[in-house]
Amino acid sequence: MNEKLLQFIWQFQYFNRDNLRLASGEQLSIIKLGVNNKNQGPDFIDAHIKIDNLLMVGNIEIHNLSSHWIKHRHDTDKQYGNVILHVVWQNDSSIKNLYGQTIPVLILEGRVSKLLVNRYINLINATGIPCHNHSFPSIDELSWIAWKERLLAERLERKSINLLQLLKESNNHWEEVFWWLIAANFGIKINTLLFEEVAKSIPNSILLKHKHQINQLEALLMGQANLLNGDMKEDYPIMLQKEYTFLKLKYKLADTAIQPNFLRLRPANFPTIRMAQLAMLIQKSTHLFSKIKEMESLVEVEALLSVEANDYWHYHYRFNQLAAFKPKTLGSQMINNIVINTIVPILFAYGSYNKKESYQEKAVRWLSESKPEVNSLIEGWQTFGLKSKSAFDSQALIELTNNFCHQKRCLECAVGNKIFKGLRY
Numbered sequence: 032m033n034e035k036l037l038q039f040i041w042q043f044q045y046f047n048r049d050n051l052r053l054a055s056g057e058q059l060s061i062i063k064l065g066v067n068n069k070n071q072g073p074d075f076i077d078a079h080i081k082i083d084n085l086l087m088v089g090n091i092e093i094h095n096l097s098s099h100w101i102k103h104r105h106d107t108d109k110q111y112g113n114v115i116l117h118v119v120w121q122n123d124s125s126i127k128n129l130y131g132q133t134i135p136v137l138i139l140e141g142r143v144s145k146l147l148v149n150r151y152i153n154l155i156n157a158t159g160i161p162c163h164n165h166s167f168p169s170i171d172e173l174s175w176i177a178w179k180e181r182l183l184a185e186r187l188e189r190k191s192i193n194l195l196q197l198l199k200e201s202n203n204h205w206e207e208v209f210w211w212l213i214a215a216n217f218g219i220k221i222n223t224l225l226f227e228e229v230a231k232s233i234p235n236s237i238l239l240k241h242k243h244q245i246n247q248l249e250a251l252l253m254g255q256a257n258l259l260n261g262d263m264k265e266d267y268p269i270m271l272q273k274e275y276t277f278l279k280l281k282y283k284l285a286d287t288a289i290q291p292n293f294l295r296l297r298p299a300n301f302p303t304i305r306m307a308q309l310a311m312l313i314q315k316s317t318h319l320f321s322k323i324k325e326m327e328s329l330v331e332v333e334a335l336l337s338v339e340a341n342d343y344w345h346y347h348y349r350f351n352q353l354a355a356f357k358p359k360t361l362g363s364q365m366i367n368n369i370v371i372n373t374i375v376p377i378l379f380a381y382g383s384y385n386k387k388e389s390y391q392e393k394a395v396r397w398l399s400e401s402k403p404e405v406n407s408l409i410e411g412w413q414t415f416g417l418k419s420k421s422a423f424d425s426q427a428l429i430e431l432t433n434n435f436c437h438q439k440r441c442l443e444c445a446v447g448n449k450i451f452k453g454l455r456y
Contacts (some may be wrong), residue, residue, distance in 0.1 A: 192378070250278060301348050
């Protein structure tokens with residue numbers, strides 16, 4: 032028996048409550064089951080019970096075995112001094128609190144549906160998404176909306192915590208943090224760490240000094256990304272090498288250890304192309320985050336991000352290698368990716384940090400107006416009729432999959448709750 036399952040059973044009273052009696056034989060009546068405690072201390076607080084005719088108010092602790100009370104050292108912990116009921120699966124030991132008083136015990140074994148227990152075991156032992164192996168429960172639309180809102184809130188709040196750590200690292204400089212994040216986003220997954228390291232190696236203040244010279248911006252970015260190493264045959268990369276040598280010495284830029292990766296990437300995602308587009312975005316805008324956070328329309332944001340690499344890249348994907356003419360424009364899919372994974376999280380974090388809900392609301396609205404991600408995870412949910420109409424939906428499903436399904440948190444999930452519903456004793 033799992034202790035989390037026992038807590039779930041108690042919270043929803045999924046056990047036979049007829050003729051409840053303590054292990055010692057007294058009659059038990061549950062008047063108020065208590066509030067689920069998410070912090071340290073007893074599992075449920077402010078419970079009201081009646082033992083025979085004696086009304087008791089206090090806390091409830093739940094264990095698989097009653098002896099776990101001592102194993103978890105509750106017998107010496109003052110937080111557990113007001114426990115009025117010990118709910119256990121099996122009663123293998125008589126327990127007293129730190130005041131030497133025997134704690135009343137309720138045994139749940141024999142009062143819980145075997146079907147419920149077996150279904151839980153099947154869920155936690157399942158591979159992939161647990162409920163996909165069951166008859167998927169139908170959930171009404173309002174419940175789904177509420178659940179997705181909670182999932183999205185948890186996802187954005189968790190990302191905010193990570194962003195606020197970066198804010199400390201940058202000495203509370205939001206523009207600097209935004210520069211680090213958007214650079215990492217341009218690196219796609221395979222070159223994320225490289226692009227982030229490059230961004231952190233070149234302060235925003237240096238970029239602003241050279242924003243009107245695209246060749247100098249490219250020299251700084253390409254050089255720090257180790258993309259200008261080796262012999263160059265064409266005039267443009269040779270010029271970039273010379274610019275970088277001078278600028279690196281001038282600003283005493285530290286070397287970056289990570290090497291660029293071209294393997295298993297479509298040419299449009301080569302680090303050379305993404306760096307060139309990033310350079311053009313820097314040239315196009317000053318104080319980029321300040322501009323974006325004051326915009327109201329997602330269309331404005333998308334227009335700001337619609338950049339095209341300079342003319343050299345119309346005929347190249349890599350230095351020294353000619354290719355057929357194709358302007359290297361930042362595509363709508365990449366812009367959508369930046370909105371979802373960089374702009375929305377930092378805007379939400381900014382609102383949270385400054386206690387300005389308007390920015391948080393705008394972040395969520397922009398997600399609702401953005402196209403959903405297209406990947407195998409989202410497609411998997413579509414087979415169960417859960418279609419993502421926007422990034423709001425797809426982000427919620429990603430959160431559900433990664434932090435509930437894969438973590439086997441079925442008891443905390445609206446879908447999992449639906450599977451267990453009705454399986455009372």
